[in-house]
Amino acid sequence: MTEHSPGDVAAAEHRTLAPTAAQTTAENPWPLRQLSVKVGEYVARMSPLWVEGEIVQLNRRPGSGLSFMTLRDIEVDMSFSVPIREHVLRALPMEPVPGARVVVHAKPTFWTRRGSLQLEADDIRPVGLGELLARLEQLKRVLAAEGLFAASRKQPLPFLPRTVGLICGRESAAERDVVVNARRRWPAVEFAIREVAVQGPKAVREVSAALRELDSLPEVEVIIVSRGGGSLEDLLPFSDEQLVRLVAASTTPIVSAIGHEVDTPLIDLVADVRASTPTDAAKRVVPDIQAELEQLTMSRSRLRTAVRSRLEREQSTLDAIRSRPVLENPSTILAGRADEIRARISLARTLVGSRLDRARDEVGHLRRQVRALSPLATLERGYAVVQDAQGTVVRDPQQAAVDQALSVRVAAGRFGVRRTEDDPYQPPPTP
Numbered sequence: 001m002t003e004h005s006p007g008d009v010a011a012a013e014h015r016t017l018a019p020t021a022a023q024t025t026a027e028n029p030w031p032l033r034q035l036s037v038k039v040g041e042y043v044a045r046m047s048p049l050w051v052e053g054e055i056v057q058l059n060r061r062p063g064s065g066l067s068f069m070t071l072r073d074i075e076v077d078m079s080f081s082v083p084i085r086e087h088v089l090r091a092l093p094m095e096p097v098p099g100a101r102v103v104v105h106a107k108p109t110f111w112t113r114r115g116s117l118q119l120e121a122d123d124i125r126p127v128g129l130g131e132l133l134a135r136l137e138q139l140k141r142v143l144a145a146e147g148l149f150a151a152s153r154k155q156p157l158p159f160l161p162r163t164v165g166l167i168c169g170r171e172s173a174a175e176r177d178v179v180v181n182a183r184r185r186w187p188a189v190e191f192a193i194r195e196v197a198v199q200g201p202k203a204v205r206e207v208s209a210a211l212r213e214l215d216s217l218p219e220v221e222v223i224i225v226s227r228g229g230g231s232l233e234d235l236l237p238f239s240d241e242q243l244v245r246l247v248a249a250s251t252t253p254i255v256s257a258i259g260h261e262v263d264t265p266l267i268d269l270v271a272d273v274r275a276s277t278p279t280d281a282a283k284r285v286v287p288d289i290q291a292e293l294e295q296l297t298m299s300r301s302r303l304r305t306a307v308r309s310r311l312e313r314e315q316s317t318l319d320a321i322r323s324r325p326v327l328e329n330p331s332t333i334l335a336g337r338a339d340e341i342r343a344r345i346s347l348a349r350t351l352v353g354s355r356l357d358r359a360r361d362e363v364g365h366l367r368r369q370v371r372a373l374s375p376l377a378t379l380e381r382g383y384a385v386v387q388d389a390q391g392t393v394v395r396d397p398q399q400a401a402v403d404q405a406l407s408v409r410v411a412a413g414r415f416g417v418r419r420t421e422d423d424p425y426q427p428p429p430t431p
Contacts, residue, residue, distance in 0.1 A: 161221035165214035181282035203237035238265035257281035379411035
């Protein structure tokens with residue numbers, strides 16, 4: 001049977017009686033050693049893994065067989081202490097100097113006494129150029145599939161920006177190239193310059209912060225991100241996914257002027273305009289005042305020539321119209337029209353007179369016909385119409401009684417008679 005020391009027994013009893021993390025209170029807390037033990041137990045269960053980072057410090061201890069390396073994250077300010085065997089470092093094909101990008105196979109360990117986490121490495125490999133290119137190509141395909149490189153989402157540059165934002169290295173030649181060439185082209189241009197780290201571990205963070213700041217300023221109408229040439233490793237910050245997405249989300253037009261013509265970081269593909277050099281960026285952002293003045297002078301000359309030519313054409317047209325006989329002597333056309341009107345008036349009078357004569361003859365002829373057919377004409381020949389008191393024409397002697405008053409209508413008028421039994425008329429004897 002194994003014997004235990006009093007300290008082990010007390011520790012075992014304490015572990016038995018100690019509450020879980022969720023059960024701790026201000027009256028019944030864990031001692032710090034208990035937390036350290038629990039964290040150490042949790043970390044000890046983790047499996048070895050490959051991690052990537054940048055060497056920022058290497059402390060080699062000859063004779064001890066062990067070196068200590070500080071490995072920093074590529075994008076954010078976070079680092080781990082990494083103890084590694086000297087023979088592993090000697091097996092590297094390159095010298096592990098600060099700034100080198102590596103992948104390390106390590107086991108996370110937690111030192112309970114110091115409360116610190118570190119990585120115990122058993123293998124280390126440099127990140128080669130081919131691997132970097134492969135990663136960039138994969139990221140490029142992903143961003144292209146999302147449409148971040150599409151021409152339809154790119155914004156046009158303003159013709160004459162009030163203020164140009166410039167992100168560049170500290171006291172860099174790229175800054176001088178942009179500012180000098182831009183002011184040579186347009187002396188009144190203003191710059192909002194943010195000098196940042198353009199390579200190394202701080203580059204992504206500082207460039208991103210400057211870009212956010214300039215994008216938030218309403219007076220800044222275009223932003224230039226500029227850097228001189230360099231190796232692929234030097235330009236890697238400008239292919240960082242976080243920075244590329246930030247450029248894509250910017251509301252201010254972005255001009256990328258990174259490296260030389262042959263350099264194409266991913267920021268060039270997502271920017272609204274890609275300039276081959278910082279000098280080219282200055283030419284794209286502001287117009288050339290001399291060229292604009294020449295263009296203005298040429299436009300004025302063309303406008304003056306066009307107006308003069310138009311006036312000459314119109315004057316020629318007016319002269320041609322004025323040279324016509326009708327406009328030289330307007331009374332000519334009036335005289336011809338007056339003769340025509342007089343002739344038409346004479347013709348109208350002749351036609352109307354002829355029509356009236358025919359109508360007069362027709363009226364006389366009709367009058368004679370009416371008179372010939374009128375009963376009054378019959379009366380004028382000696383005939384009479386006899387009517388009773390009711391106006392009934394007496395056609396038969398039997399219609400009127402003896403001594404009945406009758407009305408006789410003759411050509412000259414009427415007179416009354418009475419019906420007698422004998423007819424007083426005695427016709428003359430027949431010869």
